[in-house]
Amino acid sequence: MFFYGMGFLLGCTSLWFIDSQGQALLLLSASLATFVFCYVRRFTNRLFIAFLLGLLWSSLNIVIWAEQTQAIVERPKSSKLTGYICSIPVYQIESWQFDFCAKTIDSEPLSHLSRNRVKVRWGKYAVDPSTTPKAGQFWRFNVKLRPVHSKLNPASFDYERWLISNGFIATASVKTEASLMEGTSLASRFHRWRQSVFEHLEGVLPQSPQRPLMLALLLGERNEISPSQWQLLQQTGTSHLLAISGLHVGIASLWSYWIINFLWKRSATLCRMLPAYQAAQIASLCGAIMVVLLSGMGLPAQRALLMLLLFIGARQTGIYLSLSSTIGLALIGILILDPFAPLATSFWLSFGAVLVIAIVVNRSISPRNKLWSWLSVNWYLYLAMIPIGLLFFEVISWVALIANILLIPLTSFATTPLLYIGGMLSIFSEQFAKFIFVLADYLLILTTWVQSKTAQLNPKSLSFVFNSVVLMIFFVLLLVSAFPKKSLSKSPLFAGLVIILLYQNKPSIPPKFEMWVFDIGQGLAIFVNTAQGSLLYDTGWGNSAHATAQSSVIPYLNKMRINTINRLVVSHGDADHAGGLGAILNSLDTQTIISGEPLDSYSSENCHHKRPWQWGDVKFKFLQHNPNNQWQGNNSSCVLSITVNGFRILLPGDIEKSAENRLIARGIEAYDVVIAPHHGSKTSSTWWFVRHTSPKHVIFSTGYDNQWGFPKQSVVERYLQARSKVWITHRDGAIKVTIDQAGGLEVSSMREEHPHFWR
Structure with a gap:
């Protein structure tokens, strides 16, 4: 059975390599024909047959998903949603955020074969809720509905893949009317119960920095964890301790087994009715089910519960199942119930852990x-x-081994059991429960101390x-x-x-020159790397609370082990270009800051008076169009010209028609690559500017479904008429421009290099 499971899993990993519905149909036909041929020829290699069935299953589900789910929301649109809130809402970044299980979209009921979860944001730039949204409530929303789409950058979190693997069909933002509806269902009652448990625990948990960690361990609600706590968890490789999955289900199961087995053996009457070990197994299963319910039926917890069900079911019925057979059966069951599980990182982490533990224990x-x-x-x-x-x-993370050896026993045998005990006692005595929670709080303080000390051994993970x-x-x-x-x-x-x-x-062997135009949303961030120095041109949107550079630019620089930026250029002071400056300076050392206009709270050199410089064969020069600082705002943008082995690249910021005319008057020449001024606005990229620069490649840095409609179609057409190849970050993902040692220029995109069926 283990080989059947492994073969089926291997076939299901084709999810990673199928990049279209047509390819899925072709694979479905080929694998079905091969399976029929093997059946007729009585070919019985179990690993190969299981592999074929895995191919059939994954390709079939991609076809069903494309027809029944992707077709529901193919492009951004205004819609009316009805359904119920199916997660505990959290208030972040001036908005309520929650999962919504849709029943109808524009009065059309969803098919039983389609998925129905929508990630909803409500509050910012919209009508505020008249009442606090809670899990299990039925609502009717007027929303802006968007298909599954996210920014795509090197070394960054793939939010699109996460949405697909977790069953989401779209994201949405509430715009106008929203009304609370009367309605109930078994699923909505379950979510209302979780909401009541959450509110009850909020009233008894201590007000301490460890409170978010307690909520994560008890309910799997990790939204309140601070960025500094997340950073410590990631540095020490202990993030899995807070994800309710196999570890937590195992803890609840194990403690339930021990307690009931101990108590049951104390009663001869109970033992005559049912052997202690069988009663303990049932209690073990009940404890695991309770944890899975508290976690909101999260997929990692469901996978662990399925394996436990198989194991205990076999023991209760007297069927012998080896550990390897249990793993194989669980794998097949998981992949049948959740066909897109191989797309989830948590699936591979939990499966890898279970497989290794099974081998080592034997x-x-x-x-x-x-x-x-x-x-x-x-x-x-x-x-x-x-x-x-x-x-x-x-x-x-090289400290992960040390941290886990120390913290898994502490979490398994002390912290988590105390929290579960405190949660149960809070039903009968809140005072006694608070005392238990305080003890757990001290243990979490110790956990944080261990994490901070081990993180100091290895402040930078190795890539x-x-x-x-x-x-x-x-x-x-x-x-x-x-x-x-x-x-x-x-x-x-x-x-x-x-x-x-x-x-x-x-x-x-690194290229002679490499430039990344990040998929930063509505803004701009460009990183230039050479053998002798690095430059960052603009930092993307940001404010005091959040910056897009934290999820796009900084992860890439950390991956490449770049700790110092030689030149940081802020084209001008707009928030979509300079907003991430604080986040960059907090994360990296910067030798020189250059800007087109004065920056609040930061000293910088004026790019309009900056002399050219050279790193090896790469020459940098600011084109002078605002020598007397007569312009502020967009037209004050630094215009950077880069020359490498005869190839020319232009970074013009947000300049508009008047600044473009000044550059034309000063004799601007043709370029191989141009970053479209002002994101493709009608106020920029005039016909004369496009004609004089005549770029072979033009790159628009724009946000998906942005409110300004950038890039404007008339501007795109202007570049197409100049025979430029058009690249758009929200369509193509991050754009890479390289000039290799042989002197050839190449432009590529993340979506082009990493195609998948959902993109």
């Missing part, structure tokens, strides 16, 4: 040496997370250049090395692991 280790067994499990878990961490995050083939070889060697000692010699295998790690860290 090794020939003396049961008396429990400390060595515990260290061995954690060591192999850490090694197993290396390829998974590289594949999804492209980083390894790698890798490819999927090397990662697969690494994982196979890792699994083989975990088999019993008598099976094979370990020294060649560990040597192989070391060689692969060294190979992974071997730096690739």
